[in-house]
Structure formats: C-alpha cells, structure tokens
Amino acid sequence: MGKAGEVTAWSAWAPLPGVPALRGDVLAETLDGGQAFRWHSVDAGTWQGQWSAQVVQVRSAHDGTTLEWRAPAALVAAAPAALARYFATDLDYGALADRLPWRTDAHLAQCLAEFPGLRLLRQPFGETLLGFLCSATKQIVQIKQMIALLAARHGAVIAPGLHRLPTWTELAPVPESELRTCLLGFRARYIAETARWLAARQGWLEETEALPYAAAKARLCGLPGVGEKVADCVLLFGAGRLEAFPVDVWILKTLARRYDLAGWKPAPLAQFGRAHFGPLAGLAQQYLFAYERRLARRQ
DNA sequence: TGACAGGGGGTGT
DNA sequence: ACACCCCCTGTC
Secondary structure, eight states: OOOTTOOSOBOOOEEEEEEEOOOHHHHHHHHHSSSOSSEEEEETTEEEEEETTEEEEEEEOTTSSEEEEEOBGGGGGGHHHHHHHHTTTTSOHHHHHHTSSGGGOHHHHHHHHHSTTOOOOOOOHHHHHHHHHSOTTOOHHHHHHHHHHHHHHHSOEEETTEEOOOOHHHHTTSOHHHHIIIIITTHHHHHHHHHHHHHTSTTHHHHHHHSOHHHHHHHHTTSTTOOHHHHHHHHHHHSOOTTOOOOOHHHHHHHHHHSSOTTOOHHHHHHHHHHHHGGGHHHHHHHHHHHHHHHHHHO
C-alpha cells in the first residue's frame, strides 16, 4: 500500500511529440511559474500534475529530444489526447517566440535567451477561472494550497487519494462559509457567487471560450471577482488567446523599469503591451514575467 | 522552537 | 484611495 495519493502502477514513459525537451528551470517555470497551480516536483526534473480527470508525470527525455510522460495505468487511455491539448502540441513555440519583436527590443531578447522554449499551457477553461479567482494578492504557493484544499474537499476522486477540482456545478451548492475553510479569505464570496451564477447558466463558459478575445474578456469581467487582469489570465492560460496581456504588479514594475513607463496605469500599459509586442503579446508577457521573477529571487 | 511583524501576481466601492 | 482576509516568509 502506498501513501495516499501515491500512484503505484504507472504506464511506461512515452514521448510527447511536438513538445521539445526543456531545460529543468524552463520546465519548472512553465509548469510551476504561475500559469497552473496543480504541479509539484516529485524528483529532480520530474513533475506530477493534474487537470480535469488527468494525472500525469512529465520530464525531459534522457535523449534530449522531447518531453516525455507517463500516467496511472487506469487513466492512460485518455492521456494522449488530453496531453496534446494541454501542452498545445500543435504549436511550435520556438517559431512563435521568433515572431516576437526581439530584434528591436534588447530586453525582450534577453528574456527569450534566459528561458529558451518557455511555453504557454492550455488548461481547462473552467479550472483556469477557478485558479485565478483565488489569485488576488496571493503568491503561487498560497494559491496552490487553496486549490489543493478545494480539490481534496469538493472534487471527485480520480485515483486513490487523488481528487480532481470540483466543477462549477459542484461548487454551486457549497456554502461560502465552507469555502472559507479552504483558506480562500475574501475570495470565498467571489467563488460562491460565481458558482451560483454559472450554475444558473449552463453552457455560458463554453460560449464565452468560443467568443473572440474582446467579447470573451468583456463577458468574463461581468463575473464577481473577475477584473481585467484575471480575465486576461483565464484567456491566456485557459483558452490559448495569445493576444491577452495580463497586467499585474510584476508586469507593472518591469514595464516601468525596462520600458521607461513609470507612473502608467494598468489599462494604458495593456494597450502599450498589445501595440509593442503584437498579436502574441501574452507570450512576451510570460517571458518578461519569468525574467523579472528570476531576478527578484536572486536578490 | 516559537512568536511576531510585514506584505502579498486584485477587485469592488 | 482603501477595505477585503489571512497565510507565508523572514527575523528575532
């Protein structure tokens, strides 16, 4: 018998075609750098993560060609398709990064050089919304803690000791007071109200995900607790909208410092971002973000 | 080892 | 501009 949550029978490691192997720090930044909140390191270079009803481990292949993965034997059938979507294996991120204006932006060029191969994930839309409703004034470790508690207490079991995140429908009947015990603080009310609002509108999230960027963002901003920053994160990390440009305090600082934009407000900065970085502004944002965080940690 | 102060990736009023 | 909520981190 293993510990709770410990998978005893894993499938064999298999390549994940379309995703090049990533340097250890770049893989860590991709999986555990603020896009997603359900990955943890199980071994040097090996990460275990969950989304929807999936549980997988990933690492860079020893031959250095691609990422490789394995899944609990009982869950392996659905894994290839789920992985392909989650890791956006159809997108060549090397080519996308090359289309950013690094040739005329020395700072961006340095950020790209620091995190070669950095990727954006395509997480389930509803789960991404839940994660970023938890994110206000919280750091990654704390958000991960809230999300883990929500899953453990309100999510269905998908493998021994492993729970998926609750769906919005499952969250709707949970009283706000009970959500507060998941360390959500003032975010509990946002999540409770959003859950009830969504439960009364089946299909609303799916419709929103399919809308053009601006319309989808406007709709998300109508949810309690969702402002422009959260909406942009949900669209960037949960819908593959690479034009979304979330402006948080890190980006505020980095744009002020590196682009001489001190004193600018978030909305004008978002405009600057889209104008300067172009239709893949969200990818540029992720590089700037990763770089600034690395500098901060080194202090 | 324990206590304490400081601050935190945002939204809503 | 400030409240919201309380956990994490660093420090003594």
